[in-house]
Amino acid sequence: MRTSEILLRAAEVIETRGWHQGTWFPDPLERKAAGWTRDTCPVCVLAAINIGAGNRTDFSTSFYDWEDVPTDPAYVAAVALADWLSLDLDGDLLDVVGQGWNDHPDRTQEEVTAALRCAAEAEDARGAGA
Numbered sequence: 001m002r003t004s005e006i007l008l009r010a011a012e013v014i015e016t017r018g019w020h021q022g023t024w025f026p027d028p029l030e031r032k033a034a035g036w037t038r039d040t041c042p043v044c045v046l047a048a049i050n051i052g053a054g055n056r057t058d059f060s061t062s063f064y065d066w067e068d069v070p071t072d073p074a075y076v077a078a079v080a081l082a083d084w085l086s087l088d089l090d091g092d093l094l095d096v097v098g099q100g101w102n103d104h105p106d107r108t109q110e111e112v113t114a115a116l117r118c119a120a121e122a123e124d125a126r127g128a129g130a
Helices: 003-017 028-034 045-052 064-068 073-084 093-102 109-125
Strands: none
Touching (some): 003 045, 003 073, 045 093, 073 093
16 A cells, blocks of 8 residues: 555544544543444544554554554654654654644644645655555
8 A cells, every 4th residue: 555545544534533632542431431432433643544554443553563663554654744744753753743743732633634635645746655
């Protein structure tokens, strides 16, 4: 799957399921109270990328698995988003994209989905969508 396709799928995941801040998914009590399952609850941008890449959607999925395999398509897509956002990746992706960008208090769902789409378009334009 192309990087741009993963980013577009991630935007669709957020638009379908909703967007979440603070963690990958809402905590178990919040999920239960809202009637959400692992396949229907809101997700953060990194979880959406992970799902968009076709990776597991269970709650044990670890972002850190990506760092062990930097060629993982979800990892590559997250780096492409960070690049498009001009984020300094001196820290790890979880800190920079997740806790720094996704979780910023002024961030909106619309900004997140627009950034995913723009990053996808940029990947295609530079011929790196694959």
